[in-house]
Amino acid sequence: MHKTLSQLFLAAGLSLCVPLSAWAQVQVQDPWIRGTVPQQKATGLFAQITSARGGKLVSGSSPVAGVVEIHEMSMDGNTMRMRALTNGLDLPAGQAVMLKPGGYHVMLMDLKRPLKTGETVPVSLVIESAGQRETVEVQATVRALAAGSQGASPGHGAHHNHQGHKMD
Ligand SMILES: [Cu+2]
Numbered sequence: 614m615h616k617t618l619s620q621l622f623l624a625a626g627l628s629l630c631v632p633l634s635a636w637a638q639v640q641v642q643d644p645w646i647r648g649t650v651p652q653q654k655a656t657g658l659f660a661q662i663t664s665a666r667g668g669k670l671v672s673g674s675s676p677v678a679g680v681v682e683i684h685e686m687s688m689d690g691n692t693m694r695m696r697a698l699t700n701g702l703d704l705p706a707g708q709a710v711m712l713k714p715g716g717y718h719v720m721l722m723d724l725k726r727p728l729k730t731g732e733t734v735p736v737s738l739v740i741e742s743a744g745q746r747e748t749v750e751v752q753a754t755v756r757a758l759a760a761g762s763q764g765a766s767p768g769h770g771a772h773h774n775h776q777g778h779k780m781d
Pocket residue numbers: 657684685695718719720778
């Protein structure tokens with residue numbers, strides 16, 4: 614855990630505008646973004662977020678996306694549904710919250726360009742804790758569709774994902 618935090622620190626370029634308290638308070642581990650095909654306008658960011666004091670993930674931003682929202686995906690019968698968590702995603706104190714395919718995710722929408730596997734994308738996540746807002750800068754790695762996320766082949770999975778976003 615400590616190793617990962619210091620790696621993030623280095624990966625984020627030790628941005629001076631990030632208050633050190635944000636790093637002590639919030640850990641974002643293994644941030645990644647699902648890669649996109651050229652026409653695709655939306656994708657998800659996934660990570661494991663731990664807030665030491667407890668708080669909420671309330672918003673985000675990234676230079677590659679026009680709009681960033683916090684979403685939840687869940688099964689409704691046989692249909693995968695997605696909704697925006699307008700009040701944010703709860704981060705219980707000291708508990709790692711998983712953002713993963715088929716569940717919570719940070720939705721990057723109105724993408725300005727395709728995101729290629731292997732590239733690194735900066736994303737700012739805003740976490741509210743005890744009335745204070747802290748911005749955590751993460752460098753997310755773009756990956757191909759996660760193996761086993763929905764039991765689909767990469768091509769079908771990406772297509773499904775795209776349709777899901779359009780439903781929103
Ligand atoms: Cu979404």
